[in-house]
Amino acid sequence: MSFCSLYPALLVTSPWSCSENHLGSCRKQLMFCVSRRKARRGAWTGVSCSAETRTVVIGLAADSGCGKSTFMRRLTSVLGGVAEPPRGCNAYSNTLVGDATTVICLDDYHALDREERKEKGVTALDPKANNFDLMYEQVRALKSGVAVEKPVYNHVTGRLDPPELIRPPNILFIEGLHPLFDPRIRSLLDLSIYLDISNEVKFAWKIQRDMAERGESLESIKASIKARKSDFDMYIDPQKQYADVIIEVLPTRLIPDKGATEVLRVRLVMKEGVKHFTPVYLFDEGSTISWTPCGGKLSCSYPGIRFFYGPDTYFCDEASVLEMDGKFDRLDELIYVESHLSNLSTKYYGEVTQQMLKHADFPGSNDGTGLLQTIIGLKIRQLCEQIIAGDSSHGLKRKQLRRCLRLSPV
Amino acid sequence: MSFCSLYPALLVTSPWSCSENHLGSCRKQLMFCVSRRKARRGAWTGVSCSAETRTVVIGLAADSGCGKSTFMRRLTSVLGGVAEPPRGCNAYSNTLVGDATTVICLDDYHALDREERKEKGVTALDPKANNFDLMYEQVRALKSGVAVEKPVYNHVTGRLDPPELIRPPNILFIEGLHPLFDPRIRSLLDLSIYLDISNEVKFAWKIQRDMAERGESLESIKASIKARKSDFDMYIDPQKQYADVIIEVLPTRLIPDKGATEVLRVRLVMKEGVKHFTPVYLFDEGSTISWTPCGGKLSCSYPGIRFFYGPDTYFCDEASVLEMDGKFDRLDELIYVESHLSNLSTKYYGEVTQQMLKHADFPGSNDGTGLLQTIIGLKIRQLCEQIIAGDSSHGLKRKQLRRCLRLSPV
Numbered sequence: 001m002s003f004c005s006l007y008p009a010l011l012v013t014s015p016w017s018c019s020e021n022h023l024g025s026c027r028k029q030l031m032f033c034v035s036r037r038k039a040r041r042g043a044w045t046g047v048s049c050s051a052e053t054r055t056v057v058i059g060l061a062a063d064s065g066c067g068k069s070t071f072m073r074r075l076t077s078v079l080g081g082v083a084e085p086p087r088g089c090n091a092y093s094n095t096l097v098g099d100a101t102t103v104i105c106l107d108d109y110h111a112l113d114r115e116e117r118k119e120k121g122v123t124a125l126d127p128k129a130n131n132f133d134l135m136y137e138q139v140r141a142l143k144s145g146v147a148v149e150k151p152v153y154n155h156v157t158g159r160l161d162p163p164e165l166i167r168p169p170n171i172l173f174i175e176g177l178h179p180l181f182d183p184r185i186r187s188l189l190d191l192s193i194y195l196d197i198s199n200e201v202k203f204a205w206k207i208q209r210d211m212a213e214r215g216e217s218l219e220s221i222k223a224s225i226k227a228r229k230s231d232f233d234m235y236i237d238p239q240k241q242y243a244d245v246i247i248e249v250l251p252t253r254l255i256p257d258k259g260a261t262e263v264l265r266v267r268l269v270m271k272e273g274v275k276h277f278t279p280v281y282l283f284d285e286g287s288t289i290s291w292t293p294c295g296g297k298l299s300c301s302y303p304g305i306r307f308f309y310g311p312d313t314y315f316c317d318e319a320s321v322l323e324m325d326g327k328f329d330r331l332d333e334l335i336y337v338e339s340h341l342s343n344l345s346t347k348y349y350g351e352v353t354q355q356m357l358k359h360a361d362f363p364g365s366n367d368g369t370g371l372l373q374t375i376i377g378l379k380i381r382q383l384c385e386q387i388i389a390g391d392s393s394h395g396l397k398r399k400q401l402r403r404c405l406r407l408s409p410v
Numbered sequence: 411m412s413f414c415s416l417y418p419a420l421l422v423t424s425p426w427s428c429s430e431n432h433l434g435s436c437r438k439q440l441m442f443c444v445s446r447r448k449a450r451r452g453a454w455t456g457v458s459c460s461a462e463t464r465t466v467v468i469g470l471a472a473d474s475g476c477g478k479s480t481f482m483r484r485l486t487s488v489l490g491g492v493a494e495p496p497r498g499c500n501a502y503s504n505t506l507v508g509d510a511t512t513v514i515c516l517d518d519y520h521a522l523d524r525e526e527r528k529e530k531g532v533t534a535l536d537p538k539a540n541n542f543d544l545m546y547e548q549v550r551a552l553k554s555g556v557a558v559e560k561p562v563y564n565h566v567t568g569r570l571d572p573p574e575l576i577r578p579p580n581i582l583f584i585e586g587l588h589p590l591f592d593p594r595i596r597s598l599l600d601l602s603i604y605l606d607i608s609n610e611v612k613f614a615w616k617i618q619r620d621m622a623e624r625g626e627s628l629e630s631i632k633a634s635i636k637a638r639k640s641d642f643d644m645y646i647d648p649q650k651q652y653a654d655v656i657i658e659v660l661p662t663r664l665i666p667d668k669g670a671t672e673v674l675r676v677r678l679v680m681k682e683g684v685k686h687f688t689p690v691y692l693f694d695e696g697s698t699i700s701w702t703p704c705g706g707k708l709s710c711s712y713p714g715i716r717f718f719y720g721p722d723t724y725f726c727d728e729a730s731v732l733e734m735d736g737k738f739d740r741l742d743e744l745i746y747v748e749s750h751l752s753n754l755s756t757k758y759y760g761e762v763t764q765q766m767l768k769h770a771d772f773p774g775s776n777d778g779t780g781l782l783q784t785i786i787g788l789k790i791r792q793l794c795e796q797i798i799a800g801d802s803s804h805g806l807k808r809k810q811l812r813r814c815l816r817l818s819p820v
Contacts (some may be wrong), residue, residue: 283693284750286705294696305710309707340694 005328014172055143057188059179061239062195063232065206067249068175068362071373076101078355078377079171079384090161092154100384102169106154106176111133114158125177127230132182135174139188142168169282170385180239191383192276194243195377198250204261241315244274245379247372252325254303257283263303265325266368268375272318276386278343279320280375282309285342297336299329306336322375324368331357331366344375352378465553465578466794469589471649472605473642475616477659478585478771481605486511488765488787489581489794500571502564508796510578516586519545519565524568527680535587535641537775542592545584549598552578558788581794592647601687601793603786608660614671655682655789657782662735666715673713674736676778678785680746682728686800688753689730690785692719695752707738707746715746727787730786736780741767741776754785755792762788 061070076083076098079360083096083103094105110117111131116131122129133153138148145191149163179185180192197205203225210216240246245268252263281288282311288310294300305326312321322341328334338344344352355374356365456521472478486493486508493506493513504515520527520534523542532539541561548558559573591601607615613635620626652657655678663672680689693699700722702709715736722731732751738744744763748754754762765784766775774780 117630282700284703286707288702288704290691290700291694292720293694295696296697297696310702 012316056171056190056387057143058173059192060175061179064193066197072103072375075377090152093217108151110153123231125235136184180242192243194240194246196248200259201261202251202252221309244271263369267323268372269314269319276383280343298333328366345378427483466581466600466797467553468583469599469602470585471589476605476607482513484783500562510580513583518561520563531639535645552582585715590652602653604650604656606658610661610669611659654681674777677733678782679724680730686796690753708743723763739774755788
């Protein structure tokens with residue numbers, strides 16, 4: 001059996017042809033690509049036939065400036081190698097390609113460019129500014145093992161650049177503002193994640209970036225947050241109810257000063273009953289536990305560390321929550337925390353700690369953002385393995401399973 | 411080597427002779443008893459020589475009406491058999507004798523009888539009403555393996571009855587108002603326990619007993635509590651600072667109504683560094699953990715159950731605290747809780763649960779009082795074994811060790 005589909009070019013709002021460079025980089029993948037001539041004809045394009053494959057699709061929704069890129073770097077590291085822009089393609093490509101993963105940014109599906117949004121008075125958060133039909137068709141194609149020519153939104157010019165070829169990877173991440181907005185796209189996702197940064201933390205991060213690094217004034221930062229807030233609340237935030245996994249980043253509760261954001265409380269909400277995803281637990285599955293591990297086995301300076309684990313409901317779904325509040329003093333001691341967590345989907349004792357040590361320079365490595373993102377990476381690896389193993393038993397080639405399993409040391 | 415001591419009768423304030431019955435019951439123990447003739451002479455009495463033995467001495471301090479007798483029944487059950495008054499002795503004896511344990515009540519060392527206390531205007535809580543010299547001498551004698559003739563305070567007549575012979579047991583409990591008051595007696599204790607019942611709970615228990623069962627008025631109960639409070643605060647309560655183990659019984663925190671006593675929060679405070687006593691811990695030694703075990707594995711009706719474990723300080727000493735707030739719905743499910751507790755000093759998996767089920771009809775069997783008292787019983791058994799094993803290596807007969815170890819199934 002092989003997958004083969006055609007996608008009409010009229011769904012695409014961006015200029016629709018492969019550049020010389022772009023095709024150059026695709027030569028090795030000719031079996032996935034239609035010819036440049038066909039592409040130029042403009043009738044049917046973004047079309048290819050692949051060998052028998054099955055792409056696992058993960059959606060990651062978050063507002064901009066919420067640490068998605070660090071999260072993706074952690075995920076792709078766990079899943080195999082470094083994620084980099086496709087070689088030889090548009091220098092402004094938003095795509096990252098790793099050994100087994102491809103991350104596409106949904107900004108590439110902007111239906112209106114910056115100028116047009118300005119004219120019509122809509123923000124990029126407004127669904128009207130995005131092409132969900134094309135997004136759906138292309139994600140569906142990739143999931144079925146079909147390469148596509150995806151538009152590229154140039155964040156510098158604010159316009160659409162020539163498209164780039166995306167081959168179906170083992171694991172496809174679609175990250176951006178709206179991966180969970182369209183029900184058709186949601187139905188394609190094997191796992192959906194929502195990165196939920198509280199207003200206090202978002203504000204603190206924006207101040208740090210835009211004021212300290214870009215010299216913006218506090219007033220202008222406040223104004224830009226305010227301008228986006230209404231659309232964010234209307235179109236972005238409600239998506240979290242559909243997510244399988246939610247990472248909430250909140251101010252600490254370890255410091256009496258309410259809303260202190262120099263220390264973070266990070267909650268991993270894991271819905272029950274998600275296929276191929278068994279929630280992580282602390283000490284005892286199904287119990288409610290608050291754990292302060294500080295003592296002889298873990299160095300903790302003020303204000304210490306507190307973990308929480310327990311059942312909860314998220315909107316109307318049952319969920320398990322694992323929470324970490326505080327900062328690690330010494331990352332190598334993390335093994336002590338790791339040893340009390342179960343269902344981590346590690347391949348060997350201490351893998352979480354090793355991953356954290358490997359990327360100790362990433363932002364959030366000493367707090368719950370790094371820890372819980374790393375854990376999610378391991379869970380996704382297992383999910384991928386299980387999906388492909390399942391598909392394999394339904395006739396897919398074992399080769400892909402081996403490729404996927406090879407990613408992780410055993 | 412054998413122990414042999416003489417204790418002057420003049421230390422004894424009670425009539426000092428063995429009754430016919432009393433001696434009758436002691437016939438089997440003649441090696442420990444002086445003759446009746448000698449006893450009647452009144453010069454040296456309470457004297458005997460024993461074989462090489464070493465009695466472990468445990469002090470249990472608590473106010474009256476604080477559940478000491480239920481505690482003692484649980485302890486003696488764990489330590490071997492049922493504790494009963496010495497056969498054939500004074501029907502008003504306060505002593506309980508089990509296979510390996512003897513419990514003596516320190517009320518027997520009242521220096522003033524009820525009449526005299528009334529005359530002098532002192533309560534039984536006042537040290538002046540108690541003979542600490544005799545208490546010390548006799549506990550010291552028993553600890554050294556020497557039998558004594560202990561006074562008997564008759565709680566019905568309020569006077570001293572003829573003394574009873576107490577042979578040195580494997581484990582001697584001295585329970586009452588003042589086991590930790592006199593520093594000489596404290597120095598004899600291998601373990602000291604303070605049963606600390608909060609005022610709210612003490613009041614609720616007294617109401618239940620004296621009002622419901624004895625028909626006393628609420629006003630008279632309040633008046634009697636008030637009358638004792640000053641002496642209690644001055645002479646009884648301060649002893650807890652010297653205890654190795656403290657059981658605090660407090661109102662629940664699971665119900666918003668402050669001071670609710672229909673559900674109890676029971677805290678086991680275990681000081682660090684007590685010889686032969688390793689504190690029990692929940693999940694992870696040295697951490698601070700709050701655990702709500704309710705869920706699929708433990709039935710919990712309102713208001714549920716919450717455990718707490720963590721390091722603390724008690725007066726100026728470092729301690730570990732294990733706390734249980736709430737009630738069990740089903741005692742047989744206790745095995746689930748037991749499986750997450752460590753350093754329980756059990757001999758086999760599930761021994762705590764088995765002990766609790768065995769005495770399901772005892773007061774407090776469905777809450778933390780029963781659970782933590784049972785655990786203390788197991789810890790005392792281990793302490794006894796370790797002390798005797800230690801002494802054994804210093805020349806004591808192995809026979810006693812075997813007697814002690816035989817108490818518990820292996």
